Amino acid sequence: MKEKVLLVDDEEGIRTVLSVAIADAGYTVVTAENGTEALSILSREPIQLIVTDIKMPGMDGLELLQKIKKLNHEAEVIMITGHGDMHSAIESLRLGAGDFITKPLHEAALEISLERALEKIQIREQLREYTENLEHLVLEKSKELVEAERMAAVGQTVASMSHAIKNVAGGLEGGMFVLEKGLELENQEYLRQGWEMVRRDVERIKNLAMDLLDYAKPVTITPKECDPNSPAKQVRDLLLSKAQNNNVELVLDMAHTLPTMRLDPKAIHECLTNLVSNAIDACQDLLEGDKRVTIRTMDGGGLSVKYIVSDTGHGIAPEILTKVFNSFFTTKGSRGTGIGLMATKKLVKEMNGSIMANSGLGRGATFTITIPTAHVVT
Template sequence: MSQQILLVDDEEGIRKVLDISLTDSGYQVLIAKNSEEALRIFKENRPPLVLTDIKMPGMDGIELLKKIKEESPDTEVIMITGHGDMETAIESLKFDATDFITKPIHDEALEIALKRAKEKISLKNQLKEYTENLELLVEKKTKKLVEAERLTAIGQTVAGLAHAIKNITGGLTGGEFVLEQGIELNNQKYMHQGWNMIKGNVNKLKNMALDLLNYTKEREPDYQLCDPNRPVQEVFELMLPYARKYGVTLEMDLDKHLSDAWFDPEGIHRSLLNLVTNAIDACTDINSNHGSDKVILQSRKTKGWAVEYQVEDNGCGMDEKIKGKVFQSFFSTKGTRGTGLGLMITKKIIDEHDGYIKLESEVGKGTKLIIRLPKKDQSLRSK
């Protein structure tokens, strides 16, 4: 298909000569006798090439060039000028004219100017095609990277889950063996020990399943207007027997001046339960050198926040490397006793509350975890 070119000149003789020359060169020629007519034809046809005189009545060629470039920056415009008007022709190059030729117009000069213009059009098309292909390639590569990251995350999750389940099944197998020995020997002590091992590991499995459901499920907190001290009291009463069992002193320190606040009581209960369980376990760690193991669970009034919770222990503590990993899925410092989900779930719950969680720890001195919940209003009731 022949390429369109818009020819603009107020002199009829020049229009006819150039029309013949351009048609013979294989162009489909659109003709205008002034700039106003040229703009109308250009908007209707959008030719890639324009050949225009500079000196014309009314709107001159420079103004026409500017308007065409505003409409279509990629259109190539060649200017025609007389010998005495070289400064104007050079000025046109500042406004992104492709080239200029002088009157009288020689076929060779016109051919060279048109060749340059066509080369520029070809280069722009190649660049556009390359850019589009590059964008498509980037999009495909990005999708592959996202998919690879997704598969890696799934692989890590499955590996961590398999390890956690392996630990639990090991505990179940051990409990089964002790229970069988107790039955075989008619030893009540062995029976109780074996059965307690089985129950403990079944509870671990149940809690791990609940943690996984909580982690994978996108949910809005079930906001209720609550006493901020209530989850502290509930967790304290629930964990007190567990702490005594391992010789850990569990203390509670409540701020009686706290006002009722909007939060999800079940989620905050779960979070504090995870933190207190970890704190007690840290005190019973073999690397803990304290003679008197202690965990303090407290609520505090903090400026700018609805409530601050702190869980502090004087257990084994953590180094910087471990501190950087504690909120990662399936990372546990407890060996076979942990699943590596507790702190991850806690952080997710606090994030869902738009809250704040901070870990402070030092090896051999203990760990403190701080949770802050923002002030919310009654509009959350409908969520």
């Protein structure tokens, strides 16, 4: 279906010529000879693209522009102005016009202006769809969490989730603003930056949805006889390439005297994967110095096994350290979802264990998981 354009001009000859030019550009044209008729048309059908002359008897183009914006603030209005009337053209931009073209009109200039206006409308619609889908998805996951009673403080969870949504939506709005500026100024660098911002936040939406889905899955702890060092070895092997790609040394320091124990190696593996991945991220931003992550295992006095993940990153401030296990809290900015540590704490709790964080600015961070167990007599 062709996009409709409302053309407003008090001169019949100009309406005829411009109608042909706009139709040749692939649009359906609706005409009005004055502002009153234009507003009457817009009240009956929501036309998004409007081209109007500024100088008209009665209601001029500037007054019409203000009334259009009150009816639909997202309408794209292109103003037609005389060559010497730049003051009115600039005033129209201040009042919300998307563009202006000067007389005598050139068909190519009009077509380019319409294309840019249509691109703005399409970008807004796409971003609105992304945001609506995100809100719908997060609401669905919220209901699942509440119905399964997976969170003790539902009010706190909803508030935290709303904050996460707000952050992503804010990022999308920022990307939209940069994209619109790129279209308005025909600046390829702005367009590239804006699209990168949108792409990044769409990826964050996907990660948030997947993390929520994983978090909502029922947890079943299945202990079995195993080597307590085995999950640590597997995580080291799994994340070694990520560490190397970020110039981070990944060290494995195992207590070789640990006996066979009854543990859930899969759950421990998942916990260590989250912690080690976070530790690598904490080191990758260091510009210089020792970039190292250490995975350590220790015997907890015959009653438990300890898994310790430490890094040499920037560290975590004391006021932030108390919040790292909160729902949807993240120190990674746009890169994080705030679910990794929350899910880790949940798994550790299901294993009747505990997790502690210790850090300070400039001295890295250390996370210690303690899992109660029983030595298996062999």
